[in-house]
Amino acid sequence: MPSGAKRFFKLFAKNLKEAKGPGQYSTNGIAITCVHCYHNQFKHGYALLNTSLMSFLNLDFANRSANTLTCDRCGYIHWFNKEIDRI
Ligand SMILES: [Zn+2]
Numbered sequence: 001m002p003s004g005a006k007r008f009f010k011l012f013a014k015n016l017k018e019a020k021g022p023g024q025y026s027t028n029g030i031a032i033t034c035v036h037c038y039h040n041q042f043k044h045g046y047a048l049l050n051t052s053l054m055s056f057l058n059l060d061f062a063n064r065s066a067n068t069l070t071c072d073r074c075g076y077i078h079w080f081n082k083e084i085d086r087i
Contacts, residue, residue, distance in 0.1 A: 022072040027084045034071040035078065042069035044086070047079070 022041040025032045033040050045068045067080040 024087045025069055025084050026087050027080060027082060031087065032069060032078065032084070034074060034076055036076040037071065037074040039071050039073040041072040042078070043072060044069055044084070049081075 022043050024040050025042055025044065031040065032042065034042075046065050047068050049066050067082075067084050069078045069080065069084065070076070071078070
């Protein structure tokens with residue numbers, strides 16, 4: 001493989017890792033720390049705020065998604081019903 005392509009793939013893998021890896025987040029201008037162990041590295045995810053009544057009535061559009069931050073150290077899941085920023 002030419003060295004240029006090799007470098008590209010290395011960089012690509014690095015960016016992919018950084019985009020998906022744990023990071024620091026803030027909301028409302030305040031840095032988020034784990035409520036359990038005070039760690040500040042989290043994995044970001046989404047969770048549906050699903051209500052069975054809404055699904056039963058076929059009103060899935062009324063279901064909203066929340067941001068979740070899982071502590072990278074102890075695994076405690078923090079739920080946020082607003083936008084959070086990666087810092
Ligand atoms: Zn924690």
